[in-house]
Amino acid sequence: MIWLTWRQHRAAIIAMALVVAVLGALFIVTGRQMADAYQQLGVGDCLAHPSHPNCGDIVGAFRDQYGTYIGASAWLNLLPAFLGMLIGAPLVARELEHGTHRLVWTQGISAGRWLAIKLAALFAVTISATILMTALMSWWHSTSWNQLNGHMNPLMYDFEGITPLAYTVFALALGIAAGALLRRTIPAMVVALAGFLAVRLPMEFLLRPRFQPPLTYTQDILTVLSPTTTQTPLRGGWTLDQGWLDSAGHHLADSTVFQTCDARVGGTKMDLFQCIHNHGWLAFTTYQPADRFWPFQSIEAGILVALAVGLLALAIWWVRRRIA
Amino acid sequence: MTDTIHALEAETLGRRYGRTWALRDCSFQLPAGRVAALVGPNGAGKTTLLHLAVGLLTPTAGSVRVFGAPPQTVRQRVGFVAQDHPLYRSFTVGETLTMGRKLNRRWDDTLAKARLGQLGVPLDRPVGKLSGGQQAQLALTLALAKQPDILLLDEPVASLDPLARRDFLRALAEIGEEGRVTVLLSSHIIADLERVCDYLIILSAARVQLVGEISEIARTHKRLTASHREPGAIAGVAAIIEEYATPRQTQLLVRTDGPVTDSAWDVSDVGLEEIVLAYLGHSGDGISEGDATLAQMEVSQ
Numbered sequence: 233m234i235w236l237t238w239r240q241h242r243a244a245i246i247a248m249a250l251v252v253a254v255l256g257a258l259f260i261v262t263g264r265q266m267a268d269a270y271q272q273l274g275v276g277d278c279l280a281h282p283s284h285p286n287c288g289d290i291v292g293a294f295r296d297q298y299g300t301y302i303g304a305s306a307w308l309n310l311l312p313a314f315l316g317m318l319i320g321a322p323l324v325a326r327e328l329e330h331g332t333h334r335l336v337w338t339q340g341i342s343a344g345r346w347l348a349i350k351l352a353a354l355f356a357v358t359i360s361a362t363i364l365m366t367a368l369m370s371w372w373h374s375t376s377w378n379q380l381n382g383h384m385n386p387l388m389y390d391f392e393g394i395t396p397l398a399y400t401v402f403a404l405a406l407g408i409a410a411g412a413l414l415r416r417t418i419p420a421m422v423v424a425l426a427g428f429l430a431v432r433l434p435m436e437f438l439l440r441p442r443f444q445p446p447l448t449y450t451q452d453i454l455t456v457l458s459p460t461t462t463q464t465p466l467r468g469g470w471t472l473d474q475g476w477l478d479s480a481g482h483h484l485a486d487s488t489v490f491q492t493c494d495a496r497v498g499g500t501k502m503d504l505f506q507c508i509h510n511h512g513w514l515a516f517t518t519y520q521p522a523d524r525f526w527p528f529q530s531i532e533a534g535i536l537v538a539l540a541v542g543l544l545a546l547a548i549w550w551v552r553r554r555i556a
Numbered sequence: 557m558t559d560t561i562h563a564l565e566a567e568t569l570g571r572r573y574g575r576t577w578a579l580r581d582c583s584f585q586l587p588a589g590r591v592a593a594l595v596g597p598n599g600a601g602k603t604t605l606l607h608l609a610v611g612l613l614t615p616t617a618g619s620v621r622v623f624g625a626p627p628q629t630v631r632q633r634v635g636f637v638a639q640d641h642p643l644y645r646s647f648t649v650g651e652t653l654t655m656g657r658k659l660n661r662r663w664d665d666t667l668a669k670a671r672l673g674q675l676g677v678p679l680d681r682p683v684g685k686l687s688g689g690q691q692a693q694l695a696l697t698l699a700l701a702k703q704p705d706i707l708l709l710d711e712p713v714a715s716l717d718p719l720a721r722r723d724f725l726r727a728l729a730e731i732g733e734e735g736r737v738t739v740l741l742s743s744h745i746i747a748d749l750e751r752v753c754d755y756l757i758i759l760s761a762a763r764v765q766l767v768g769e770i771s772e773i774a775r776t777h778k779r780l781t782a783s784h785r786e787p788g789a790i791a792g793v794a795a796i797i798e799e800y801a802t803p804r805q806t807q808l809l810v811r812t813d814g815p816v817t818d819s820a821w822d823v824s825d826v827g828l829e830e831i832v833l834a835y836l837g838h839s840g841d842g843i844s845e846g847d848a849t850l851a852q853m854e855v856s857q
Contacts, residue, residue: 235658239651240644330645334638335695338610339659340631340702553614 233341233349244318245357252361255308259372266298267375279379291380302377302387305369309390312403313428315358320407321420323350324551328415344552351544355404362400366391382468383525386436389470393525398533398540403428405540409547431539435532441472443531444524450477450516453505468522479512489513561624563588563706563738564609570617571604577762578604582618584757584767586740588705591732592755593770594742595832600759602742603639606710609740610636622706632661635704635737639711641695645684649677649694653701660702668701689720696727700737707731709741713748721748728752746829756828758835765835770828777831780808780821792816798834809834 238245270276275294278287324347327333337343369391373383383392390396407424414420449466476484493507508515520528564586571579579601586592594602607613608620611627622630643652649672657663672679677690686694692712699707712728713721729752732739740757743749749756756773758765766773777797780790784806787796794813799806809826810816816823 233658236655239647239655331638331640331642332644334607334612334636335642335644335698336655336659337612338631338634338636338638339656340661341659342611342628342631 233346234353236336237350237353241319241354247318248315248358248361251311252364255365256368259368262298262301263372263375266301266372266377269294269297270376270379275376276379294376294380298376305372305391306387308365308369309399309432311365312362312396312399313425313432315400316403316405316407316424316428317421319354319358320404321411321424322417323354323408323411324547325411325415325417325420329417344548347548347551351408355401358400358404359397362397366393366396382470382522384468384470384520384522384528386470389525389528390436393529394533395529395536398536399432402431402536402540402543405543405547409543409550412547412550431536435535439535440528440532441470441520443528444520446472446518446520448516448518450514453508453513453515465521466517466519469519471517471519473518475516476508477514477516479514484513561588562586562621563590563623564740565621565624566605566608566618567620568618569605569608569615569620571601571608571613572616577616579608579759580617580762582759582764584764586738586755586757588623588738589735590755591728591739591753592741592757593746593749593753594740594757594759595746595749595836596742596744596759596765597836598744601762602744602759603710605759606636606708606740606742609708610634632702633705635699635702635707637692637695637699637707637709637712640715641692641712643683643691643695643698645682647683648680649683649686650679652683652694652698653679656698656701662703664701664703667703668697671697671700687720689716689723692716692720692724693727696724700731704737706738706740709739711742711744713743713745725752746832750828756832758832760836773831774825774828776812777826778810778812778816779824779826779830780810780816781824782806782821785820790816790818790821792818797831798837 273290273294275290278284278290284290324333327336333343336346341349373388373392377388381388383389403424406427407420410423410427411417411420414423447465447469449464451464475486476489478484489508492511493504562585566582566584569579569582570577582601582605594605596602604613608615609622609627611631620627622634627634644655647655653665653668653672656668657665669679672694675690675693677686677694683691683694692715696709696712699709709728713724716724725748728739728741731737732752732754739753741749741753750770754770755768756770757767776794780793782805784801784804787799787806787808790810792812792814793808793810793816795811796808797811798809801807808821809830
């Protein structure tokens with residue numbers, strides 16, 4: 233059965249291995265570049281010593297140079313969807329399309345066992361690949377971006393810890409279930425992609441910000457310029473929203489603030505801040521703090537694994553009771 | 557048959573899809589060592605019956621037993637070639653055999669390779685590049701190398717050209733003569749089967765119409781001809797299968813349970829194909845209870 237699984241899925245497995253190899257090489261090369269630049273620009277030094285002059289410029293220079301790398305890495309969020317489409321969707325559907333389920337399920341093993349062994353083998357392979365990718369990306373972040381952005385920022389959070397594994401498991405289960413129920417590969421691939429996005433996007437933009445009530449941090453705008461800035465509780469957290477509060481604690485529209493304290497010709501940033509300060513207005517930030525990384529990872533992974541288990545149970549039941 | 561364990565046994569077996577019965581009240585016993593034909597028009601339930609027998613489907617009603625056991629528990633003893641002989645087209649012939657070897661405990665690699673060698677099918681050729689006849693032979697080889705005790709074939713020759721059909725049936729006839737394997741093959745083409753098979757199951761409109769040895773069926777079915785009359789009861793006639801009347805003449809196809817001595821009727825032998833067609837003709841006007849019991853009676857003989 234392992235031989236058969238390999239023979240049928242080797243193209244997808246080899247493609248997956250190639251993708252991991254190519255990305256791995258890219259991560260090692262760019263990871264070293266970023267680590268070197270981080271050292272040379274003295275980003276670490278400036279972060280460690282808040283009184284450091286032009287820290288903003290140094291960090292800005294690093295972000296300008298390497299921000300595109302970390303930004304581009306966000307596309308890798310789609311990798312699990314490809315596993316679901318290329319390995320999950322055809323798993324049952326291709327057999328049903330070609331009638332080969334009647335060949336393979338009438339050999340010496342039952343459809344249930346056939347499915348169980350295929351699932352075990354393919355989950356083992358895809359989970360291993362995901363663990364490797366997660367380790368690579370965690371290292372990639374560790375030499376620079378984790379110091380700058382922490383672990384809660386989605387660019388880090390999505391590729392570290394246990395959620396990448398949970399997304400892989402979910403995407404594969406979704407592809408398999410879609411293939412079993414729809415009985416056709418192409419529609420199952422479409423559902424595998426659409427279904428993945430339908431869970432992935434609301435998860436990041438609607439659910440994750442609310443796993444626990446966000447915290448709010450308010451500060452006088454003048455203190456932003458003070459040396460203690462980098463020590464705020466915002467450090468390493470995930471910023472959800474920023475804005476202004478009046479002295480009574482009501483939200484102020486950005487337009488109100490800037491129209492009132494318009495930085496007139498010749499007016500400096502300092503004049504603007506002073507004006508805001510004089511009005512008694514405060515800057516607020518709602519955020520999820522850095523120490524919620526593991527609780528959030530656990531909640532998110534728990535939701536995804538529960539969905540995956542449900543989908544797999546459905547697929548197995550469907551194959552054993554409805555098709556076989 | 558004195559053997560109480562039959563190669564295949566169905567008891568009031570039924571399978572329903574939604575509200576439609578694909579197979580209903582199906583009862584028969586297939587003794588071991590036979591080469592049996594499962595005959596019926598398209599949509600009669602042949603495929604459903606075979607899929608139930610190999611455990612690809614579970615019954616909605618009744619039961620099916622292979623060598624006295626539920627199909628799911630005797631996979632190793634059953635060789636099956638599904639309709640259109642599905643194979644992995646991207647596999648080579650050799651890889652197809654590897655799959656068979658890996659998935660079956662009883663596997664005769666020597667037999668498989670010898671058989672393909674005789675047929676001139678190269679092991680390194682992709683299955684998708686084989687002719688239809690070669691694919692059918694490969695599928696049969698896969699089923700035979702399992703060393704099955706019963707071989708079930710769903711329309712094995714339907715998609716083959718006449719030459720490939722002849723070769724395939726010859727191969728089956730050889731297997732049948734060895735007598736070690738019970739064979740049940742479905743077909744809607746009757747002419748081919750007579751040379752290969754010694755047992756017949758007629759399925760029509762989701763029900764069994766007739767079961768029995770072909771020689772026995774041929775012996776007990778007669779054509780009766782007389783000048784036009786109402787048939788009424790005729791001594792020696794168990795059932796009238798088909799009645800055909802013109803103003804001048806009445807022709808009957810009957811099943812007999814003794815010699816027909818009524819001098820009013822002219823008695824003649826009748827070919828297997830005609831008998832089968834007569835039974836299949838029933839399905840047109842619906843199946844009455846009497847027909848079901850007819851099949852039951854045949855079984856119990």
